[in-house]
Amino acid sequence: MSLASNTAVLLGKELRTEFRSRELLTTTVVFILMVVVLFSFTFDPTSGESRRFGPGLLWLSFLFAASLMLQPCFLREQNSDTLSSLRLAVSDPFAIFLAKLCANTLFLLLTELLMLPIFAILYNVPILQELHWLILVLFLGSLGVSIAGTALSAISAQARMRELLLPLLLLPLLTPVLVASTQVTVGLMDQSPYVEWKGIGFLAIFDLVFLTALWLFGEYLLEE
């Protein structure tokens, strides 16, 4: 199926470009690190409070980092008008979005997994106790952020003040992801950990709804 092969080829290109320079990954990791450290100055990270506030701060910093990391997504395609050549070359424009959102999800997930042990040490929260569930919620949450972020970065790339616009559009839209992911993470880091299934369900529904919306309306986002 040409959608699958186009997506694979484009995903390969996105990954190759990023791993060659690693500029996106390194700046995102450093940003999250900085936010996490700065947050620590705003309250007393004793054990009890950390478990309750930590996950929220973690997800909030992921969201802020993502709204910055997703800027270049479509902006860099404007440099040499490569968006036009992509549109001419692929049979289904959805492949462009699919490749980018897979790449973005992967980059986000990588930075989050890198941050997790650091976060655990700084805030004294247990991450190993339900690690597999934690990775699941990280994946579903990052997927949601990527889907919405990729779509909106295509919009903001065509407007003025795009650096400020993307967070403005993205962060309110991601409220359900923030709420659901935080609650699930709080449950997983609790003294008697539990899986908040409603939260996982919410994340899955969010991902499905926006992926479908992107599939339906994506080609209009790329129109000239």
Next chain:
Amino acid sequence: MRRVTLEIAPGECVVLAGRNGSGKTTLLRIAAQLVRPSAGKLSFYSAAAGEPAVERPGYVAHATMVYDELTAEENLLLFARLQQVTAPEARAEALLREVGLFERKDSVVRTFSRGMRQRIAIARALLHTPAVLLLDEPSTGLDPLGVSWLAGALRNLREAGCTIVMSVHGESEVSALATRGVRLDAGGVMADTKTGAKLQSILHFGNN
């Protein structure tokens, strides 16, 4: 754009002339199917089969439309694979040789000169062996050597039966290849050599 009705026959080499803002770029981008016209229709017709055909023209513009951070070969392979060209590696290599960039295939496009960028742009446009090639002011920024090379390449394509539509800014070695000239002004067709206008006057009339 206002009203443009243009019919181009296979094998023609059409030159579009006109002031800046006359609609040349828009017309080419509509023909390339990058821009949807707000009214009207673009259709390709197969003379051989005698019926409407699906056609993806090759398109060369001011921007290279290839990735600066990838090498020449990586770029061509990428676009060849996306368009599902048969034997993409062989096709990419053949084109690199044809445009004279084979020695620089492992250099990133960022390091290329303007002339080399033009050549990789054309290579990319020709990957899927299009029957129609659209070029937007292709000789801009090229030195005389580059212009000669371009004229030679286009002549070869024309002789191979490719239909060429290109916008130009004045007379040059490249515009001399034209079998037909069309002048656009304020988004409408002002003159056409098909209806008796002279190519010279089309290229020079009120040029800025």
Next chain:
Amino acid sequence: MKKDLTLGAIAMLLVGASAYCNFYVAPNERTMGLIQRIFYFHAACGWTMFTAFFICFCSNIGYVLRREGRWDALGVSGAEVGLVFNSVVLVTGPIWAHPVWGIWWTWDARLTSTFVLWLLYVAYLLLRTLIEEPERRALLSALFGIFAFLDVPLVYGSIRWWRTQHPQPVIMGGPGSGLDPLMRKVFFFSSLAMHALMILLLVARYGLEKMRGEAEIIHRELEAV
């Protein structure tokens, strides 16, 4: 002109009549006293807000599919009018909360979600100011509007799941939540009045937007010459 006057008169009449009912016809609520009556405005504006945003959503889809300026005009009108009613909800909430709970803002589920909604549609309007070309602006804001509206149930659902300080929702609540039948009548009448006001504002804003759009076209044509 005559149509507008008639519409305006009807709307004003309804609003006036419903305000009277809110204060004098509706029975006294047992615990909260006079301040409870703000519910009739607050909740009615809530419903009207959703209607306006829904109209915006449908117009957005209409524009993406049809590309006619009137869909864009209706979309921005729906968003702006919806934002007005949205702001009323956000302001009347604290006015109600303060005498009842002693604090201005309680982060309860519905009000918080309504706040997020407000942010979403402010973003929609801000996006529009940042794109100059009219057709680009219409298309891109329509697409964002679609995404924003699809998010609305998810926002309300997710926030309600985890935060509730709001009293049991009486209109859309579960079994056992009851409004006194007279209260219910007053509330529906209030909703009707607010919707009439909404229609009046929509028509006015739509007309304004059509004129503004035409002026922009003329302006651009003059510049091109």
